[in-house]
Amino acid sequence: MDILTLNEYLNQVVYGFPMKLVFLLVGAYLVIFQIRWFSAPFRMLRVSFSETFGALRERAYGFGGQITPFQATMVALSATVGTGHLLGMLAAVLVGGPGAVFWMWLGYFFGTGSKFAEATLAVHFRRRFADGSVSGGPMYYLARGLPRFRFLACLFAFFAALAAFGIGNLAQAGAVGGALAPLGAPPALVGLFLALLVGVVLGGGIVRVARFAQVVVPLKLLLFLVAVGPLLVLYGAKIPEALLLVFQAAFSPEAALGGAAGYSLYAAINAGLGRGIFANEAGLGSAPIAHAQAQVDHPVRQGFWGVTEMFVSFLVTSLTALTFIASGLWRDGGSAAEAAQALFQAHPLGAVVLALTVAVFALGTMVSWGFYGEEAAAFLFGEGMRWPYRLTFTVLAFVGPLGGLEAFLAISDTLNGLMAIPNLLGLVLLGPVVARLTYGFFRGEPWVPPR
Amino acid sequence: MVKRGGMLEGNLAEFPFPALVGALMSAGRTGRLSIRSPHLEGEVFLRGGQVVHARVHAGDRALEGEEALDLLAGLKRAPFAFEPETLPPHTTLLGGLAVPARLAEAQAVWQSLSLPTDWGYVLRLPPGGGEVELGPEAIRVLAQVEGRRIAEVLLAPGVLRLARILHTLLQVGALEAVPLVQVPPVSLLVLPIYGPGSGVAYVDEALYAEWARAIRHGFGLRLTPPGTRMEVRPRPNIPGRLGLLEEDLRRLRLRRGDKVEVVPEV
Numbered sequence: 001m002d003i004l005t006l007n008e009y010l011n012q013v014v015y016g017f018p019m020k021l022v023f024l025l026v027g028a029y030l031v032i033f034q035i036r037w038f039s040a041p042f043r044m045l046r047v048s049f050s051e052t053f054g055a056l057r058e059r060a061y062g063f064g065g066q067i068t069p070f071q072a073t074m075v076a077l078s079a080t081v082g083t084g085h086l087l088g089m090l091a092a093v094l095v096g097g098p099g100a101v102f103w104m105w106l107g108y109f110f111g112t113g114s115k116f117a118e119a120t121l122a123v124h125f126r127r128r129f130a131d132g133s134v135s136g137g138p139m140y141y142l143a144r145g146l147p148r149f150r151f152l153a154c155l156f157a158f159f160a161a162l163a164a165f166g167i168g169n170l171a172q173a174g175a176v177g178g179a180l181a182p183l184g185a186p187p188a189l190v191g192l193f194l195a196l197l198v199g200v201v202l203g204g205g206i207v208r209v210a211r212f213a214q215v216v217v218p219l220k221l222l223l224f225l226v227a228v229g230p231l232l233v234l235y236g237a238k239i240p241e242a243l244l245l246v247f248q249a250a251f252s253p254e255a256a257l258g259g260a261a262g263y264s265l266y267a268a269i270n271a272g273l274g275r276g277i278f279a280n281e282a283g284l285g286s287a288p289i290a291h292a293q294a295q296v297d298h299p300v301r302q303g304f305w306g307v308t309e310m311f312v313s314f315l316v317t318s319l320t321a322l323t324f325i326a327s328g329l330w331r332d333g334g335s336a337a338e339a340a341q342a343l344f345q346a347h348p349l350g351a352v353v354l355a356l357t358v359a360v361f362a363l364g365t366m367v368s369w370g371f372y373g374e375e376a377a378a379f380l381f382g383e384g385m386r387w388p389y390r391l392t393f394t395v396l397a398f399v400g401p402l403g404g405l406e407a408f409l410a411i412s413d414t415l416n417g418l419m420a421i422p423n424l425l426g427l428v429l430l431g432p433v434v435a436r437l438t439y440g441f442f443r444g445e446p447w448v449p450p451r
Numbered sequence: 452m453v454k455r456g457g458m459l460e461g462n463l464a465e466f467p468f469p470a471l472v473g474a475l476m477s478a479g480r481t482g483r484l485s486i487r488s489p490h491l492e493g494e495v496f497l498r499g500g501q502v503v504h505a506r507v508h509a510g511d512r513a514l515e516g517e518e519a520l521d522l523l524a525g526l527k528r529a530p531f532a533f534e535p536e537t538l539p540p541h542t543t544l545l546g547g548l549a550v551p552a553r554l555a556e557a558q559a560v561w562q563s564l565s566l567p568t569d570w571g572y573v574l575r576l577p578p579g580g581g582e583v584e585l586g587p588e589a590i591r592v593l594a595q596v597e598g599r600r601i602a603e604v605l606l607a608p609g610v611l612r613l614a615r616i617l618h619t620l621l622q623v624g625a626l627e628a629v630p631l632v633q634v635p636p637v638s639l640l641v642l643p644i645y646g647p648g649s650g651v652a653y654v655d656e657a658l659y660a661e662w663a664r665a666i667r668h669g670f671g672l673r674l675t676p677p678g679t680r681m682e683v684r685p686r687p688n689i690p691g692r693l694g695l696l697e698e699d700l701r702r703l704r705l706r707r708g709d710k711v712e713v714v715p716e717v
Contacts, residue, residue, distance in 0.1 A: 047645060050707055058640055058708040063688055297642070297688035444646020444696060446686050 007411050014417030017266075020107075020273040023283045026424045027110030030117045034431040035303075035438055037113070051304040063295040066133060071210035072294035073305040076287040078213040079168070079368030080313050081220055082361050083175050084279045086354075089320040090343070091336035096271025097263035098242065098330065099249030101321045107276015108314045112307045114283040117427050117434045119306030121145065122288035123299035124437060125450060133206070136292020137372075138285035138423045139379045144450060145430045152422035153379070156285060159419040160376035161389070165396055166412020168369020172362040173400020174409075179358035182351060187401040194366070195398035202370045202390045206293050209371045216364040221312075223357045228319050230347055235326035242325035280313040284416070285423030289372045300441035303434075366397065459533035466531075468523050469554040475533065476500045476551065483537040488529035490571045490602035493519065496539035501546030504539040512606050516543035517553055521610040524557035527568045560611050564618040570602035572628040574617075583623045592616045593625060601628060629717040630668045636675070636714040639693035641705050644686075646696060652681040653694030654713070659685035662715045670715045677703050680716060 013019065031037050037044050052073075059070035067075075092100045118138070125144040126136025139160075142153035173194050177187045201212045232239070250272075253263040281287050287309060294302045324330055329342050344354040370393045377389040399405065437447070463471070463486065472495060475484065479500035486493040496504040505519040514522060544550060574596045585593065592613065596604050605613055620626040637658065644653060652672050654662075662670065672683040674693075686694055693711060700706065 047643075050643060054707045061640060061691060063690060063692070295688075297686070297692070297694075442645050444644045444648065447688065 004407060004410065007414050011410070011414045011417065014414060014420065015274070015278075017270050017273075019417075019420070020270070020277055022424060023114070023277045023420065024107060024110050024273060026283060026427055027107075027113045030113030030427065030431055030434065031110055032113075034435040035113055035116055036435070048304045048307055051301055052308040063297055066207055066295065067210040067293050069294040069296050069302055069305050071214055072290050072292075072302065073309055074213040074217045075206075075210055075290035075293070075368050075371065076306075076309050077217045077312055078220075078364035079286060079290070079372065080279075080281050080309060080365075081217070081316055082172070082365035083358055084275075085224075085313065085316045086320055086358060086361065087336040087340055088279060089275060089317045090324055090330075090339045092271040092275040093321055093324055093330045094333060094336060094339060096268040097249050097253050098245040098321075098325045099251070099253045099263070099265070099268035100272035100275065101246045101318070101325070102250030103269045103272025104276035104279075104317065104321070105272075105314070107273045108280060108282075108310060108317075111276060111280055111282030112310050114424075114427060115280070115287065115306040115310050116303040117431065118282070118285065118288040118423070119291035120299045120303035120434050120437055121427075121430055122292035123294060123296060123302045124433065124447075126292040128449075134293060134295075135375055135378065137289030137375060137379075138419075138426060139376060140292070141288075141430060142422060142426045143379075145433060146426060149425075149429075152425060156419055156422040156426075157376040157379045159415045159422075160286065160289075161373050161380060163412050163416035163419060164369045164373025164376070165393065166409045167416040168373060169366055169393055169396045170400045170405055170409050170412070172366040172369070173397050174403065175362040176359045176366075177401025177403075179355040179362070183355055187403070191398040191401040194363070194400065195394045197363070198367055198370055198397045199390065199394035201367050202374065202393065206371065209367060210293070212367055213364065216360065216367070220357075220360055220364055221316075223353070223360055224316055224319075226349075227344070227347065227353045227357045228323055231323045231327070231343065232319065234346055235323060238326035238328075239322055242322050245325060246322075275317060279317050280310050282310060283424055283427070284420050286369070286372050286419070289375050290368065298437075298441055298447040300437055303438075458535075460531070462528065462530050463526055464528040467558075468526060469551075469558045471531065472502060472554060473551060476502065480533070480535065481538075482533055482535035483539075484531060484533045486523060486526065486529050486531045488526060488570065488602070490600055491522075491606060493523045493526075495520075495523070496537070498539065498546075502544050502550040503542045503546055504544060506543070507606065509602060509606050512603070514606060514608070514610070518608060518610055520544075520550065520553055521557045522605055524554055525561040525564075525566070525605070525610075525614060526570075557611060561614070564614055566601060566614060566618055566621070567628045569630065570600065570605065571631060572601055573631045574599055574601065574604065574626050574628055577624060577627045581624060583625050585620075585623075585625060589616050589620060589625075593620055596620075596626065600631070630666055632666050632670065632715055632717050634662060634665055634715050636712040638710055638712050640691060641700070641707055641709040641711060642689060642692040642694045643700055643707050644694040644696050649696050649698040649702065650682055651696060652683050652699075652713070653686035653689065654683060655690045655692065656685040656687050657690065659683070666715060666717060668717050670717045673714050673716050674703070675712045675714075677705075679703060683715065 059068060061068065092104065121141040122136045125141035126134045127140060128134050139153040139157040142156060143150050173191065176194060177190045180190055201208050250268060253265060253268050277283065291302050291306055296302050324343060327343055329339055340354055341351060344351055347353055373393065374386055374389045377385045475497055481498050484495040491507055491509040493507040495502060505516060507514045507519040507522050576597055604617065607613060621628060671680050673680050693713060695705065
């Protein structure tokens with residue numbers, strides 16, 4: 001068995017249906033038994049909004065550290081809200097039908113538990129250095145929270161450091177190049193621009209990454225609204241119908257869709273859960289690396305920011321999906337790229353807005369993933385690895401738009417999926433810590449960091 | 452006690468006033484003993500081992516002679532310096548054995564009283580109120596002392612009598628002595644603390660420690676707006692924030708991120 005065959009096999013495992021069920025079950029375990037959303041759902045909802053959207057007007061005020069909770073969330077959102085929210089979402093509807101959206105929502109709901117736990121644990125177990133900087137993420141909560149399973153931390157860091165080169169860099173740079181190519185942008189020039197931008201931003205450490213994310217995330221959302229807004233107006237009358245179809249097709253796609261298209265319940269669940277899990281990265285372990293940087297008085301406060309990250313991601317994917325379903329274009333089949341082209345033909349700005357949106361989405365993802373990879377590499381090999389990692393990342397950002405390196409890209413995609421295994425295991429084993437922190441937070445107890 | 456350039460220096464906390472004067476008298480010294488506490492200044496002149504003049508003043512109020520000695524005998528902490536060969540401007544004491552006898556008597560009185568060591572403390576009526584039975588003289592004193600420093604009250608004729616009355620008023624709880632806090636107000640952002648209870652405000656540990664060092668007494672916190680006084684406790688990792696419990700947020704009509712000015716109050 002050669003390495004590519006092995007990779008293909010592993011890829012099918014880590015992105016397969018059983019693995020999606022594992023994601024869902026871990027999220028459900030955290031939501032129901034550890035965080036206990038349902039014990040006081042309205043209070044939880046109120047606190048969640050108060051801690052995040054209610055804190056927006058004080059977003060510039062930190063708690064004395066390097067970056068504010070808002071900025072940390074922007075870094076995480078910058079990575080999370082990527083091309084998967086557009087093209088990936090269209091692909092999920094094309095494969096699973098409108099019913100996939102319902103299952104995606106289910107994935108999102110239970111994903112809030114994973115994301116909350118990840119962000120909380122990331123802050124709780126992070127390491128603070130003498131210069132006031134901090135490092136955290138799954139590799140730290142696995143290493144410090146489960147010292148007997150330190151190898152899981154190393155495994156996670158290894159997967160993350162390498163996956164960042166492929167899925168967080170080559171794939172994103174390729175997406176930027178691909179999106180801008182129809183506008184006449186030469187790939188080499190796009191690569192050079194990306195390399196310079198990524199190099200300059202990553203070179204400034206987390207503070208510059210956070211400042212960049214603070215600009216790019218609102219820009220992403222603005223571009224998304226410009227891209228989807230006119231389509232929503234155009235198909236607005238059909239949105240209720242689309243919504244109804246989502247619920248009808250969720251349980252009996254054959255009956256709801258007439259059976260002509262060949263959609264099955266399994267396809268809807270599989271495609272929907274896939275989006276509900278991988279689009280928001282809950283359980284994957286990437287976002288907590290950013291959340292760990294937030295300076296907060298209690299880890300649970302950052303946990304709520306993790307939920308907000310899910311909420312924003314949920315809005316973007318849901319609006320994309322509902323617009324697509326309302327347009328009726330999903331019935332035509334084809335690839336996600338073709339569907340996107342067809343969908344945006346009705347847009348006044350045409351394909352230009354799609355190209356720009358995809359480019360900016362991919363760019364933001366790239367920078368945040370660069371930081372994730374760097375943190376993972378520094379965990380494995382020490383602080384001296386930061387600059388070599390940044391340089392390698394910059395070089396790959398130049399190569400991305402030129403194409404090639406497909407084999408490496410395929411392997412990094414698998415490594416990206418493999419990140420979830422140690423992380424999910426850690427979330428299950430450290431669930432009681434999340435429960436204790438959440439209980440303490442709602443008893444007004446101050447946070448006592450572990451030694 | 453140290454000797455610098457012919458000057459003797461020290462603090463009454465280490466060398467009590469009656470013992471100091473006794474030592475200078477025994478050594479037959481001539482000169483001026485200056486005592487400078489933050490709230491009053493005193494000087495005692497000796498000539499050939501005899502105490503011939505004593506004066507205590509604060510601003511335009513002053514005491515001289517035996518009354519001044521009585522007051523100085525009660526000072527528990529203040530830096531002093533003895534300047535040799537300085538002659539008195541005039542004589543208010545006759546010297547001889549009357550001075551040590553007066554000092555011993557005053558010292559005995561002061562030892563029987565428990566007034567705060569820091570005479571910069573301000574006297575005020577306790578906020579809780581309550582009923583106590585007082586004599587006419589105590590009532591007269593009570594009516595005059597509110598808002599004044601202990602040093603100011605004692606700097607009047609009949610020092611020991613006043614000290615006894617103050618002691619009684621403080622003991623029965625008709626008065627309380629609190630430090631005069633002059634801490635500038637701090638602007639903080641409201642941060643919700645989720646938990647049971649009310650009436651407690653939380654500030655960052657560093658800010659609390661800074662206030663505690665400056666005040667050296669139990670203190671509360673006044674919030675503006677809404678002008679409420681609350682109990683204050685330190686809490687880690689909340690620089691620039693004022694942690695308020697949910698119930699207090701509702702009661703005070705405050706919400707997350709509101710800016711409030713806080714000032715510690717004793």
